[in-house]
Amino acid sequence: MKICEDTCKRLNLYLDNELQGDERAAVEAHLQECGSCASVFKRELSFINAIRECGPMHVAPPALRAKVQETVNGAGPKPFPAKRIVSKAQVRLGLAIAATLLMLLSPILIWRVMNRSPQSAASSFALMAAETHLRHSRGQLPLEVESGAPQHISEWFANKVNFSVKLPNYQESSGQEKLYTLEGARLVGYKEDYAAYVSYSMNSRPISLVITSDSVAHPSGGEEIDARGLKFHYNAIDGLKVLTWSDRGLTYALVSDLEERGQQSCIVCHQGTKDQDLIEPLKLH
Amino acid sequence: MEDNMDSVAGDTLNQAALAHIDALFGYAMTLARDAAEAEDLVQETYLKATGAANQPPAGSNLKAWLFVIMRNAWLNHVRHDQSGPRFVELETNEQMDDSGGNPHVVYLRKLEQKQVREAIEKLPQAYREIVVLRDIEGFTYQEIAMVLDCPAGTVMSRLGRARAKLRASLATWQRISRARAV
Numbered sequence: 179m180k181i182c183e184d185t186c187k188r189l190n191l192y193l194d195n196e197l198q199g200d201e202r203a204a205v206e207a208h209l210q211e212c213g214s215c216a217s218v219f220k221r222e223l224s225f226i227n228a229i230r231e232c233g234p235m236h237v238a239p240p241a242l243r244a245k246v247q248e249t250v251n252g253a254g255p256k257p258f259p260a261k262r263i264v265s266k267a268q269v270r271l272g273l274a275i276a277a278t279l280l281m282l283l284s285p286i287l288i289w290r291v292m293n294r295s296p297q298s299a300a301s302s303f304a305l306m307a308a309e310t311h312l313r314h315s316r317g318q319l320p321l322e323v324e325s326g327a328p329q330h331i332s333e334w335f336a337n338k339v340n341f342s343v344k345l346p347n348y349q350e351s352s353g354q355e356k357l358y359t360l361e362g363a364r365l366v367g368y369k370e371d372y373a374a375y376v377s378y379s380m381n382s383r384p385i386s387l388v389i390t391s392d393s394v395a396h397p398s399g400g401e402e403i404d405a406r407g408l409k410f411h412y413n414a415i416d417g418l419k420v421l422t423w424s425d426r427g428l429t430y431a432l433v434s435d436l437e438e439r440g441q442q443s444c445i446v447c448h449q450g451t452k453d454q455d456l457i458e459p460l461k462l463h
Numbered sequence: 464m465e466d467n468m469d470s471v472a473g474d475t476l477n478q479a480a481l482a483h484i485d486a487l488f489g490y491a492m493t494l495a496r497d498a499a500e501a502e503d504l505v506q507e508t509y510l511k512a513t514g515a516a517n518q519p520p521a522g523s524n525l526k527a528w529l530f531v532i533m534r535n536a537w538l539n540h541v542r543h544d545q546s547g548p549r550f551v552e553l554e555t556n557e558q559m560d561d562s563g564g565n566p567h568v569v570y571l572r573k574l575e576q577k578q579v580r581e582a583i584e585k586l587p588q589a590y591r592e593i594v595v596l597r598d599i600e601g602f603t604y605q606e607i608a609m610v611l612d613c614p615a616g617t618v619m620s621r622l623g624r625a626r627a628k629l630r631a632s633l634a635t636w637q638r639i640s641r642a643r644a645v
């Protein structure tokens with residue numbers, strides 16, 4: 179049938195979020211009613227997800243990160259070590275330009291160094307969590323299990339990750355107004371292993387919680403905030419607020435686009451509890 | 464205006480750019496296939512990106528803009544390299560094994576990430592690049608078209624061929640591993 183042929187031709191566009199409006203609706207409507215095309219769609223989705231779960235394929239070495247940090251902090255670029263792909267003439271030209279810029283901009287650079295807050299670069303775990311949040315928000319990382327029941331999500335992770343994921347259910351037990359919604363979860367690749375990704379939303383704004391073992395990821399970098407014996411690391415990454423911390427053998431990253439340090443997102447675990455002493459230090463003062 | 468260099472926005476921009484270092488290093492590895500060259504390429508990209516005369520266009524995607532800078536830098540090196548072109552373009556009449564209905568694909572989720580990564584690494588340059596840009600880095604077709612400086616239609620067709628080749632490669636790997644297991 180021609181409609182099946184047309185739909186199959188458009189499946190990659192659909193899966194890549196390149197179809198909008200009526201075109202997207204037409205593909206979805208056909209997939210609902212045609213088992214054959216729905217089967218092809220499942221295969222394609224499975225195939226593309228397998229590729230997407232491979233990322234990130236490389237992590238920048240710490241030494242490179244440090245050099246680039248110096249560059250973006252305006253401390254002045256250092257000459258490239260033993261230049262392999264840039265000619266000597268280019269290096270000389272680059273150094274001459276850098277020296278000229280340094281002379282012209284030195285008052286500005288001194289001002290910036292004096293006013294810089296003592297933060298270091300975000301950890302790879304925080305960066306992965308922010309990237310995962312963005313990809314899920316764009317529809318590029320569909321959930322593997324959709325449920326609003328914390329118990330169901332916790333059970334789904336059993337035997338899929340080598341740590342126990344126990345999502346709290348403070349919202350139900352507190353009987354308070356429902357401020358957030360648990361949407362579902364999936365596995366995400368991190369350092370040759372799986373991490374747990376849990377998706378929430380609050381007022382239609384997504385909140386992501388990524389969990390892995392503290393033997394795999396250690397929170398580091400960013401602004402350090404101490405609260406009730408825990409050390410939180412706060413980073414602003416691509417306009418997102420990322421809090422990372424370790425507790426009882428697990429490392430967590432909480433990502434949102436909420437205000438200040440995104441501490442409002444802490445209610446996904448702490449709503450209805452008397453945990454203001456935990457959340458208060460995260461607020462800006 | 465040089466004053467922009469001193470602004471809070473400029474500082475934030477630089478820090479935001481730093482958040483993409485892993486993605487940029489991954490793309491540099493895709494282009495150069497050598498860790499030392501990839502590191503140089505990342506440094507050069509940031510040096511250019513943080514230069515006062517080189518600011519992202521208003522409203523543009525910062526990550527895509529950084530990738531454009533990196534790709535242009537790489538192409539400049541390739542053009543000036545006396546050892547000849549290293550950026551192998553695709554043959555347009557390449558025979559493709561379009562295994563869209565390949566039943567092995569249903570088992571793909573069970574494959575180890577390692578095998579999928581290896582299959583990506585073995586793709587020809589242009590196919591590997593477009594798979595990384597779309598499926599690993601999550602760029603839209605329009606953003607990829609900007610990075611590769613080609614029409615969005617080319618992105619769509621090249622991505623289709625790249626995925627078909629990757630699918631075929633993984634199906635072959637699975638046939639071999641099954642045969643070994645027997």
